[in-house]
Amino acid sequence: MQLQYTNLGEGESIVLLHGLFGNRNNLNTLAKYLAKSFNVINVDLRNHGESAHSQSHDYLSMAQDVVETIQQTSIEKYHVLGHSMGGKVAMQIALNFPHHVNKLIVEDIAPASYPDRHSAVFEALQALDLEHLKDRKQALSELNAHLNDINTCHFLLKNLKNDGQKWYWQMNLTTLKNCYTTICGFPGKETAFHNPSLFIKGANSDYLQAQHSRHIAQYFPAFTAKIIEGAGHWIHSEKSAVFNKIVLDFLQK
Structure with a gap:
């Protein structure tokens, strides 16, 4: 690739x-x-x-x-x-x-x-409702409600993009979660x-x-x-x- x-x-x-x-x-x-x-x-x-x-x-x-x-x-x-x-x-x-x-x-x-170190991160990312997301401020607030770690949230949100019509994750969140055991x-x-x-x-x-x-x-x-x-x-x-x-x-x- x-x-x-x-x-x-x-x-x-x-x-x-x-x-x-x-x-x-x-x-x-x-x-x-x-x-x-x-x-x-x-x-x-x-x-x-x-x-x-x-x-x-x-x-x-x-x-x-x-x-x-x-x-x-x-x-x-x-x-x-x-x-x-x-x-x-x-x-x-x-x-x-x-x-x-x-x-x-x-x-x-x-x-x-x-061992698994990122289950909470995956849960927080998947819990974010991108379809109804208004802005990055809302995304930060909702992620931090799950993780209680503002620095990690800012880091993760570097992956959040908007193409003018919708919000999406630039990283392949589905594959990363499915392959997480291999990553570990x-x-x-x-x-x-x-x-x-x-x-x-x-x-x-x-x-x-x-x-x-x-x-x-x-x-x-x-x-x-x-x-x-x-x-x-x-x-x-x-x-x-x-x-x-x-x-x-x-x-x-």
Whole structure:
């Protein structure tokens, strides 16, 4: 599947991959920072942003999407950075297509299966009556009544669009819900990726834990890890200056 993306800067290439319910705009601050030294390819994954919808949403397919999209640009080698779900896609690319990947950077996720963390989000999104929705203010109020988390609501509502006649979700909400068990998992591979890999954890997040070290070492034996204090799961926005510098230092090392 051909994906939508933006391209900034010149030099070695790095591909940026957003998380669940996101789009390429989530990593724009990092993209602009890295574009001073790199060619940055910032991607909308399938069923997200401006990329096409599909009834499938698994890591093998998403990795294939990214590789095929980059091949269209005639770029053969690149770094890959992914946040959360995008981090799992990045890991799968490194494992399945190691000949294309120079360095791997994973933001706050492990190559492991996770329990359900988003059932309330799916319920809130599906409860929103788009047919009778008046405006974004109403959407925000109704979402927050379900989630009681205004920052998450603002993030989710970046997916809410209006074509002049009706409101709709830009993301493929139906497929994401149907495939959520697959999204929580990680297929992995019997082989390992031996190039340098960096795993960045937010100190206040519980996505990356000590027990995940063995999973990471199994797949990415040349990995190093960084912990950023004062950050949760969204390190690139919560501590952008520190995060950006760590990423750049690793790429230029």
